[in-house]
Amino acid sequence: MNISDKLLQVKEVHKTFGEGQSETVALKGVSFDVLPGEFVGIMGASGSGKTTLLNSIATMLKPTSGQILLEGKNISSFKGSQLANYRGSKIGYLFQEFELIDNLTARENIILPLSIHGVNPKEQEEQLQKLAKQFDIESLLNKFPSQMSGGQKQRVAAARALISSPSIVLADEPTGALDTKNAKTLMDKLYSNNQTEGTTILMVTHDANAASFCSRILFIQDGVIFHELRKNVPGETQNSFYERILTVLAQLGGGSSNVL
Numbered sequence: 001m002n003i004s005d006k007l008l009q010v011k012e013v014h015k016t017f018g019e020g021q022s023e024t025v026a027l028k029g030v031s032f033d034v035l036p037g038e039f040v041g042i043m044g045a046s047g048s049g050k051t052t053l054l055n056s057i058a059t060m061l062k063p064t065s066g067q068i069l070l071e072g073k074n075i076s077s078f079k080g081s082q083l084a085n086y087r088g089s090k091i092g093y094l095f096q097e098f099e100l101i102d103n104l105t106a107r108e109n110i111i112l113p114l115s116i117h118g119v120n121p122k123e124q125e126e127q128l129q130k131l132a133k134q135f136d137i138e139s140l141l142n143k144f145p146s147q148m149s150g151g152q153k154q155r156v157a158a159a160r161a162l163i164s165s166p167s168i169v170l171a172d173e174p175t176g177a178l179d180t181k182n183a184k185t186l187m188d189k190l191y192s193n194n195q196t197e198g199t200t201i202l203m204v205t206h207d208a209n210a211a212s213f214c215s216r217i218l219f220i221q222d223g224v225i226f227h228e229l230r231k232n233v234p235g236e237t238q239n240s241f242y243e244r245i246l247t248v249l250a251q252l253g254g255g256s257s258n259v260l
């Protein structure tokens with residue numbers, strides 16, 4: 001495979017917090033690649049290093065050692081406007097708790113990343129309308145977060161994460177605060193966006209149902225990737241993939257729970 005085919009390259013990433021007695025080694029040499037258009041899940045027990053990994057890719061944390069490359073460029077070398085461009089346009093971030101701005105409407109929340117980058121209003125509106133339709137939030141655009149349900153807020157947050165057509169969307173337990181029905185609705189829509197627009201998504205999740213929408217799952221344990229599952233294409237049903245995910249989780253956790 002050509003290096004340029006790899007959208008994201010994570011190479012031997014280590015991350016240590018604190019020192020001496022209070023030292024915690026969160027990542028112990030994580031390496032993997034993501035190809036354009038992939039929908040990759042990251043699963044692992046609480047404290048295994050999932051959020052540390054995602055936040056390192058988002059440049060919210062600096063790895064102790066190792067490299068992270070997006071589109072062949074080492075993200076730790078980014079400074080000033082290049083770093084701002086990476087955070088604002090190259091990645092989209094979807095948080096478990098939505099993180100919408102309370103005193104902005106859904107419309108204002110969604111277009112904020114475009115307004116900051118000076119995209120012209122016509123283009124902003126076109127992008128907004130397209131995503132509002134995809135995420136079924138057209139009737140919510142003039143509402144404030146306090147007037148929306150959790151499921152609605154997360155669909156607005158998903159539109160905000162996608163509005164600048166980022167190279168990769170980083171999602172940290174996006175269904176963690178949702179009930180089963182709203183979680184499925186969100187995942188259906190993220191999956192559909194991945195399939196129709198080719199959006200690359202890297203999603204941390206505890207939920208095997210959510211993970212079954214992915215094309216590949218990386219299982220992380222004690223700061224290292226110890227297993228990988230790939231949906232068989234063509235042909236494997238989501239249900240069959242779900243069953244295989246549960247089998248790995250049961251081996252990991254010693255139970256039949258679908259939540260780690």
Ligand SMILES: Nc1ncnc2c1ncn2[C@@H]1O[C@H](COP(=O)(O)OP(=O)(O)OP(=O)(O)O)[C@@H](O)[C@H]1O
Binds near residue numbers: 017
């Ligand atoms: N800022 C920090 N300072 C010190 N230790 C930290 C910090 N952030 C994370 N850790 C530690 O690093 C390890 C990995 O944490 P991380 O949040 O990445 O795990 P996780 O897999 O995302 O867990 P969860 O599923 O509970 O969110 C844990 O032992 C955690 O306590």
